[in-house]
Amino acid sequence: MENLETDGLRKIIHVDCDSFYASVEMLDDPSLRGRPIAVGGASGRGVLCTCNYEARKYGIRSAMPTAQAKKLCPDLLVLPVRMPRYKEVSARVKRIMQRYTDQIEPLSLDEAYLDVTGQQHLHGSATLMAEAIRREVEHNIGITVSAGVAPNKFLAKIASDWNKPNGLCVIPPEKVPGFVVQLPVDKIHGVGRVTCQKLNQLGLHTCGDVQRYSKLALIERFGKFGEHLYQLAHGIDSRSVRTHRERKSLSVERTYSRDLSGLDHCIGQLPRLIEEMNARLQRLNTRAPIRKSFVKVKFHDFTSTTMECCVEEPAPGIYEQLCSDAYQRGNRPVRLLGVGVRFDTGEASSRQLSLWPLPTDDAALL
Ligand code: TTP
Ligand code: MG
Numbered sequence: 001m002e003n004l005e006t007d008g009l010r011k012i013i014h015v016d017c018d019s020f021y022a023s024v025e026m027l028d029d030p031s032l033r034g035r036p037i038a039v040g041g042a043s044g045r046g047v048l049c050t051c052n053y054e055a056r057k058y059g060i061r062s063a064m065p066t067a068q069a070k071k072l073c074p075d076l077l078v079l080p081v082r083m084p085r086y087k088e089v090s091a092r093v094k095r096i097m098q099r100y101t102d103q104i105e106p107l108s109l110d111e112a113y114l115d116v117t118g119q120q121h122l123h124g125s126a127t128l129m130a131e132a133i134r135r136e137v138e139h140n141i142g143i144t145v146s147a148g149v150a151p152n153k154f155l156a157k158i159a160s161d162w163n164k165p166n167g168l169c170v171i172p173p174e175k176v177p178g179f180v181v182q183l184p185v186d187k188i189h190g191v192g193r194v195t196c197q198k199l200n201q202l203g204l205h206t207c208g209d210v211q212r213y214s215k216l217a218l219i220e221r222f223g224k225f226g227e228h229l230y231q232l233a234h235g236i237d238s239r240s241v242r243t244h245r246e247r248k249s250l251s252v253e254r255t256y257s258r259d260l261s262g263l264d265h266c267i268g269q270l271p272r273l274i275e276e277m278n279a280r281l282q283r284l285n286t287r288a289p290i291r292k293s294f295v296k297v298k299f300h301d302f303t304s305t306t307m308e309c310c311v312e313e314p315a316p317g318i319y320e321q322l323c324s325d326a327y328q329r330g331n332r333p334v335r336l337l338g339v340g341v342r343f344d345t346g347e348a349s350s351r352q353l354s355l356w357p358l359p360t361d362d363a364a365l366l
Contacts, residue, residue, distance in 0.1 A: 011126035012241065013114040014148045014156035015097060015133060018165035020110035022052040023143040024089050025079050035077065041066055042078040049081060053165055086110075089141065096136045100129045105241045113153050115241035127170050134168060151176065154237035158187055180235040181208035188232045190225065207233040247287060251296070251340025252277045259300045259333035266297070266327055266334055270319050273339045281341070288343040290314060295322035296338035299330040314341055 017023060021039040026032045038051035038060060046066040058073040069076055090109040097104055103115035122128035130147040137145050144166040148159025151173045162169035171179050185204055186196040204210050210218070210233035218226030231237065252273050260266050281287075294308035307326040311318055319339050327334070 009117065010115065010151050011117045011119075012150055012153055012156040013116060013126055013130045013133070014150075014153070014160040015093075015112050015114065015130075015145050016147075016160045016164070017093065017110035017137075017143060017145045019050055019052045019056075020143075021050050021081065021086055022055075024082075024086055026052065027089070027142045028085070032077070036060070036073050036075060037077045037079060038066070038069060039079050039081055042080065046078070048078070051076070089143065092141050093137055093143075093145065096140065097133055099136075100133060103241050103243060105243060105245075113156065113241045127168075130168055130170075134166075138166075152235075152237040153239050153241065154189060154232055155179070155235060158183070176235040180233065181206065181211070183207045185210060185233075188229065190228060207235075246345050247284070247343060248345055249340055249342045250277065250280055250284070250287075251294070251338050252280065253296060253336055253338030253340075255298075255336045256334070259335050260337070261333055263324060263327045266323055266337055267320055269337055270316065270323060270339065273337060274314075274316055274319060277339050277341070288345050290341045291344035292342040293318050293322065294340050294342065295319055295326050296336070296340070297323070297326040297330065297334055298336035300333040300335050302335075303330060304336070305329045308342070311341075 022037055025037060025039060032052075034054065036052065036055035036058060038048045038055055040046055040048035040050075044067060048060070048062060048064050048066055048069055050062045051060045051069070055069070055073060055076055058069075058076075060069045060072055060076065066078055069078075086109055093110075094104070094106070094112070097112060097114055100121055101114050101116045101119055103117075105113040107113065116126050116129050118124070119129065122132060126149045130149050134145055134147055137143060146160050146164045146167045148156040148162065148169050148171070150156040150159050150171040155171050155176065159169040159171050184206055185191055185199045186193075188207070191199065199205075199210075204213075210229055213221075213230075215227065215230040218230045220226070222229060254269070254273065256269075260269065290312065291310060292308045293311045293314040294306055296304060296306045298304035305326050307322040307329075309318065309322065323337070
């Protein structure tokens with residue numbers, strides 16, 4: 001359902017903190033400023049969560065093994081993760097954003113979409129509101145954030161990355177066509193490395209190249225994903241800013257310090273897991289009806305399998321059966337067991353699905 005008019009009328013801001021965990025560390029210990037630091041696992045097999053921009057000059061990135069990062073920069077200081085502190089800072093950033101709108105969709109601790117359409121602050125200018133948020137976060141909290149302003153979520157997110165760190169990029173509606181025409185296809189949500197290669201092989205490097213194909217031609221070639229490509233390549237994205245995320249599932253899992261040696265051993269662990277899952281289910285304030293139960297088994301060689309079935313009320317016997325079926329698939333010692341339920345999120349989720357047929361996957365084009 002494309003809706004150019006609605007798209008043009010909305011004012012979306014995407015806010016993303018710069019090198020978030022590392023910035024909080026530098027805030028709490030200013031002596032760290034100006035030197036390369038990272039946050040993550042310092043042990044031999046550790047992985048980095050993120051690093052500051054000084055460290056990025058050495059080619060260090062999020063999710064890089066710490067050992068590799070140390071080779072690139074022997075002076076790198078790797079600090080442990082302090083999640084409660086990042087949550088605190090995140091809550092303060094959120095309070096600043098709330099002064100401008102209550103239409104806020106957090107994506108993670110350091111990132112959110114804001115819909116400021118119709119807000120009266122600062123003469124209704126989304127650009128001025130984004131600037132004000134950036135200024136207030138820097139002055140009141142002491143970290144920097146980048147922001148993107150655009151008529152929709154897709155473009156606002158790209159914009160916030162455009163002038164990072166500590167930058168602002170505004171794509172007003174009249175500049176959308178000129179902006180997307182030169183935009184590389186790998187900026188499109190759902191286009192990963194494999195899809196990008198595939199598109200490049202077809203001569204499609206920018207959204208402008210994709211625009212030369214009709215919607216029908218793209219659907220014929222790429223299925224549902226073709227519609228997604230068509231829309232975003234034209235800068236169209238009608239997703240609204242969702243203030244309440246609907247929970248799709250709930251699960252409890254445990255990794256055992258010693259592998260579980262057989263099926264009986266696994267089944268013996270189920271009651272504890274189910275009890276914890278039920279306790280968590282009771283603590284949920286609102287939720288959709290349960291649609292499925294599932295059991296996840298990860299074997300000692302890190303292969304994993306999930307068995308699920310449709311249920312209205314998850315009874316313990318169902319988990320035993322699912323656990324047994326999952327176990328037979330590998331028939332090896334088990335390092336992790338999980339039990340869970342999936343909720344019937346109904347219309348909202350199927351609508352979402354049709355809009356975003358392939359959220360982050362390359363599979364459709366393989
Ligand atoms: P990002 O916003 O992706 O990264 P960043 O804020 O560190 O850097 P920037 O936005 O300036 O590029 O992620 C936010 C936080 O999430 C990040 O500080 C640490 C955490 N994180 C991980 O733990 N693992 C990851 O692989 C990534 C990408 C982020
Ligand atoms: Mg960030």
